[in-house]
Amino acid sequence: MASTSEEARAATAYMRERLSKQGKPSFLPPYKIPIIDLSPSFSQSLSSRKAVAAQIHSACTTTGFFYITHHSIPQSTLFNTLSLASRFFDILSPAQKDAIHMKNSSLHRGYEPASYTTIAGDAETKEGFNWGYEASLDPSGGDGRYIELDGSTRTDANLWPSEEDLPGFKDGIKEYYGAVLQLARHLFRLFALSLDLDESYFDEVMTHPGGIARLLKYPSAAAKNGVNDAGGEVEEVGLGAHTDYECFTLLLSSSTPGLEILSPSNTWIRAEPVPDSFIVNVADFLMRWTNGVYKSTIHRVVNRSQEERYSVPFFFSINYDAMVETLPTCVSDNNPAKFAPIKAGEYILERLNDATADGENGYGSAPKS
Numbered sequence: 001m002a003s004t005s006e007e008a009r010a011a012t013a014y015m016r017e018r019l020s021k022q023g024k025p026s027f028l029p030p031y032k033i034p035i036i037d038l039s040p041s042f043s044q045s046l047s048s049r050k051a052v053a054a055q056i057h058s059a060c061t062t063t064g065f066f067y068i069t070h071h072s073i074p075q076s077t078l079f080n081t082l083s084l085a086s087r088f089f090d091i092l093s094p095a096q097k098d099a100i101h102m103k104n105s106s107l108h109r110g111y112e113p114a115s116y117t118t119i120a121g122d123a124e125t126k127e128g129f130n131w132g133y134e135a136s137l138d139p140s141g142g143d144g145r146y147i148e149l150d151g152s153t154r155t156d157a158n159l160w161p162s163e164e165d166l167p168g169f170k171d172g173i174k175e176y177y178g179a180v181l182q183l184a185r186h187l188f189r190l191f192a193l194s195l196d197l198d199e200s201y202f203d204e205v206m207t208h209p210g211g212i213a214r215l216l217k218y219p220s221a222a223a224k225n226g227v228n229d230a231g232g233e234v235e236e237v238g239l240g241a242h243t244d245y246e247c248f249t250l251l252l253s254s255s256t257p258g259l260e261i262l263s264p265s266n267t268w269i270r271a272e273p274v275p276d277s278f279i280v281n282v283a284d285f286l287m288r289w290t291n292g293v294y295k296s297t298i299h300r301v302v303n304r305s306q307e308e309r310y311s312v313p314f315f316f317s318i319n320y321d322a323m324v325e326t327l328p329t330c331v332s333d334n335n336p337a338k339f340a341p342i343k344a345g346e347y348i349l350e351r352l353n354d355a356t357a358d359g360e361n362g363y364g365s366a367p368k369s
């Protein structure tokens, strides 16, 4: 079995190979991203919950991406969160942003200017702000045992703008983060059912879970696009092609499209925004944990519209100190366990470091120079 760093390198090589075959963007719908109505998952009836789990299983073994609707987070919370994102980027001055710059964080937290990351040598257009789990943001209060990606017990990793600079920001973040964290826990119980495991199978590894979230702003195409030598439009990539590293991502976005998914035939498919939904995608740690049964799909963001795009991804991980081995229901004679047991935090940190080492994008992206 490969070592963790060999695995990280293999993941990067896999993505390069796929991208070398990519076709022109294709916006025909040969590949449909399913929409799953979560309402029955809140029912007392196990068979209703299992029916939702079956849809999750089908999506995770094919597209690796799905939308969820009727997820229980009020529309007003979604709206307020996207407003927080626009306030953060538009109100804070360059000096106020610089005071919480990601360069001051060993754990990739804080403000990330567009120029901070590159994709194939060009700056990505997105601006970001990253933060992670704090027990004070967890409606369950946590279990007092949170550890950081680097194994430390520090509680000061996040870099927040001051209340004076951005009144109400931290309270708004707390409301959103708490809601999305509880939704992720609910979803992970459905994931357990979807994998033929007891519904409570993952409960003990989500008591102090890793959960990085980001605010992202992608400027409009009008603000960014130039014209190339042949007179065609130059397309600027907002966020380069990547897979996510954790268990799964819950993505909230404004109504401006931009997210694209690499289909099995290596064409880019647009994920059109669905009102009041989240997009959920399987990430690499869960793909590994399920022995490759659940698919972590390559995606990127290109804002081709005349409007800005705002998005707020939440990357749900289990407790970073949890040791996992391949799920028993994902191993068979035809599909023997491919991966060695591993600690969640160790895997994610290795992937972040690998992304940093080769100077490419991804959460934890490398500085440009």
Ligand SMILES: O=C(O)CCC(=O)C(=O)O
Residues within 6 Å of the ligand: 214, 216, 239, 244, 251, 253, 258, 259, 299, 300, 301, 311, 312, 313, 363
């Ligand atoms: O902004 C988006 O729509 C996607 C963001 C994303 O893929 C990421 O941050 O990993």
Ligand SMILES: [Fe+2]
Residues within 6 Å of the ligand: 242, 243, 244, 249, 299
């Ligand atoms: Fe992503």
